[in-house]
Amino acid sequence: MEGVIREGSLGNILLKSNIITEEDIKAALREQQALSCRFGEALVSLGIVAQEDIDWALSNQLDIPYVRLKKNMIDPAAVELLPSVLAREYNLIPLIRAGDELNVAMADPLNRAAIEAVEKATGCQVRVSVGLIREIREMLDHFFGPPVEPVSFGFTSTAFSPRVVEIVNADATGAKFLDYVLAYFIQSRLSVLSLQPLGDSVALLARRGGVSRNIGQLVVTHYQEFLLNLRKWCHSGNQTASNIRGIFNFNFRGQGHAFQVHMLRGLGGDLVTFKLHISASFPARFADLQLTGEREAQLRRVASGSGLVIVVHRDSDERCRLMDLLLAETDTSGKSVILIGEELGNGSRGFPRIPCRGGFHSECHGLITAALEHDPDILVIEDATEPESFIAASKAAMRGKLVLAGLDFKDMGSTLRHLLHFWQKHYVIPTYIRGIVSCRRVALLCPNCRKPMELSEDESAALGTHLPPGSYYKAVGCPECDLTGYRGSRYLLDLIPFDKGVVDAFEAAADGREIIGHLDTLGHRGSGEDGADLLKSGDISPEEYVTSILL
Template sequence: MDKLVKEGSLGSILLHSQIITEQELQAALEEQQTSGIRIGEALIKLGIVTQEDIDWALSNQLNIPYVRLKKENIGREAVECVPAELARRYNLMPLFLSGDDLSIAIADPLNKDAIRAVESTTGCLVTVSVGLIREIREMQELFYGAEIVPASFGFSSSLFPPKIIDNINADLSGAKLLDYLLLSIVKNRLSSVSLQPVGDSVLVTGRATGVTKELGAFEPGYYPELILHIRRMAKMNGLHETSARGVLAFRLKGRTLHYQVCMLRGEGGDYVTIKLHLSSTFPSTLSEIGLSSEKEAEYRNLAAIDKGLLLFSMRDADERCRLMDLYLDERNTQGQTVLILGNNVGRGKKKFPRIPVSRNITELSAVIMATFDHDPDIIVIEDATDAYAFIAAGKAAMHGKLVMAGVSFGDVPVTFKNLIHYWQKNYFIPTFLKGVVSLKGLITLCPHCKESYAPSREETAALRIEVPIADCYRAKGCPACEHTGYAGRKYLMGLIAFDSSMLEAFENARDSTEIVKHLSGRGYRGIGEEALELLVAGEISPEEYAVSIIY
């Protein structure tokens, strides 16, 4: 059960304090996943604990004072330091002020964002005590006055008709605003819509043809409710994670459109980006990628190696893991021992023993070294980007193992820039490096509704190509593509085998530029070159080329 919650989290503390059982924690986690609420709220909603139970456990386990709030124990100077809106947003109450030291009572002492916000606003060093949320709210009303609840969501925009704005503002959950934003993406052919907490407001922006424009704004009072609604719709977990992604469905004129939702935690609330999600399954076989015969032969050669270090270099962690799974599915592993080190890799057709690893880099490198005792033939490392993990991966390859290591370096120049740096630091021996594999999925334009246009000088410069393109293409959307403007996703693969020629070029190179020149001299066609051909042929838009290849 400890694997389901992080050490030091509220769920872990309550479990270790024996206030809840493993079964009760599991039920609360399922409720959290369904409703998008915090774990403490889920436990209270299910009747498993009271707020007092949570407060006591946090105070006892974290050695934080537990206080009962009374009017006579609260200093007016402390209250004047902290704005009412800030106190209500984070469920906290100022207690007393002594010089630059401010003491507060807070319902959730684990909320680091709250503590940072108070310190940033007041300029004081904050000392935390745990308080009952009921008493905190009573003191807030007593010292700050009754909370004024606006009768409107507070959205304003010059782009929407007044009737639609009234309709949006009548729904305090923000669901109507979300519906109209999803509709705007399709009707106005926006590549994305973003919600950006900035100071005392949340900006709503739309992006099209590489330009971001403001669509409107609203006050942050009901932003948490809107975020919870989006999380429920997109089935997003990870309330305490820095970033999260999900997909939500939206019905429009009898058909279902899917949108990708991306969130980043930030001051004042989550930064949200929503864009059309093109439903496309990742290739399950090598033939589905559509490689040239020459490139497929190169891939088969890499799939036949039995020892050495093979790198899978991609920034997108999810697609990188899928590519590693595809490699395992395509190669012969019969009679071999394969160990998976990671939480997301190893989800392909074949099943192998999995060793979960934490984000602690020192622990990961220790786990890699510990696998030697079990004499595996293949070691699969989900993410070996960090130097310590990379060193351990290199040592495993030196022991005669085939090491499949994921790294988040990205394109060819950046990958070799990092590899040259690691070699100069003596982190690995190039002789044991067998190859670098990468994959990129590009969204192709709908052939039925794409239209040509002459790109501007600025747009051509942004593409960073030697020979300017006379015509570029964009799609406006049509019934054939369900008004998305897209036909599907095409995957391009980059393959660099470390043969004797490549090894010599690497060892003699002063920087990654010389590596790129060597590859070009060999007639190498990587992802960038193939993507440029798609751009020239009008199969992808300039925006897709820029986002996927350049930036």
């Protein structure tokens, strides 16, 4: 399975432990693609492993011991060191004390606030193990007795009726809580709803018209469990990442609403923010980019024949969508195509895909070399930023292949500096580069509620730009745009075709700015010029222009 699963990955740990087979991995990868879920969830969904196996493997990934709890392995004297309220609040139980060290089983071993609370209450240094939340609660009931009061989600609020609060608190998973607060979001036409951990409680804040107010509180007892559930509900990927985002689809009175969910790990739990998802469907055809006839023809020439096409974007999802678009508009009839990457291949055509993780510690360069043995006409590489991967992609282009290579850079300037470095090291030949392609997404103001604004010199300076003072437009929010102030989005293209003039300028340049200057003398247009036109016409705000175009 070399090249399919990484050393130290969840699949690799389970395979080496003889818990799953290579055929199980292949089946789970297919299920993962079909359901857009995590690899571990796919294994559980297929019935190949139990959740306990996944928890054990995750503990290996985090290098934290994993324990299956039994009564005889827990020292009652250690349990007595901790108040039952604190143990239930953070879903943990002491196992044994050895001198000044206290071993504790926790459902969330990354909850630093819980560890600090135990250390403060016991005066001991805590050593953490991973335990199942179900088994931890069984042990808590055994040693402390059942909770004096029925289990409650711990929600209090005056913004909801007592009956609604009762219904919410009867469901410890947080599903009812989420249903009611998102319904409140829609009915109250909020712009933002957030959950903010404050130590011993979690504040529920609602924002509308630029003003935030507290509409409720949660105790932290079930907050970690709710966060785990929320990650599953919005298919947010890596459970251990510090910054997670996803989409939660919510049905209210027969109408679907998509919410952006942003989760930022903090002490005592994640900071969670809900916003209505602004429609941003990626262009399906070149025509959807609204290019001039000349620029569309340039783009088609770049994505044809053989050579190296460099696709640049900091956001891997957007970069993969752009590469899928280029591939969809390329003539592939009678040609062999191989995709190398995790997220490629979501276009209308199906091609073989080889899983690979990019970045500066990837095995991508080895997979590129291996793929060439299968003699493809077109090779698409999700992330060739790592030097060896980029060199391998360049060599593939020199062998007569059309190579679409993704690079993780923020703009054309940094990409050109990268290429110049490799040119000076003799790792790339400019005549084999067909061009550089990138794009930027801008949120369009709602035409129904946008309002003119005067930008003063001080406000221009605060934006960190040289926008001339004058009349612009800003977002306000209305029922037509669900109070977001925006109605859809548009993608702006950056394209540098490597024709003879650009190649000559590239070979003579000392840095990327000289090449950009050469293009400016030729009247080159990119996302900067297109964005400036949208700013002048009132389709985007000054803030959107600065954050999406200039920064």
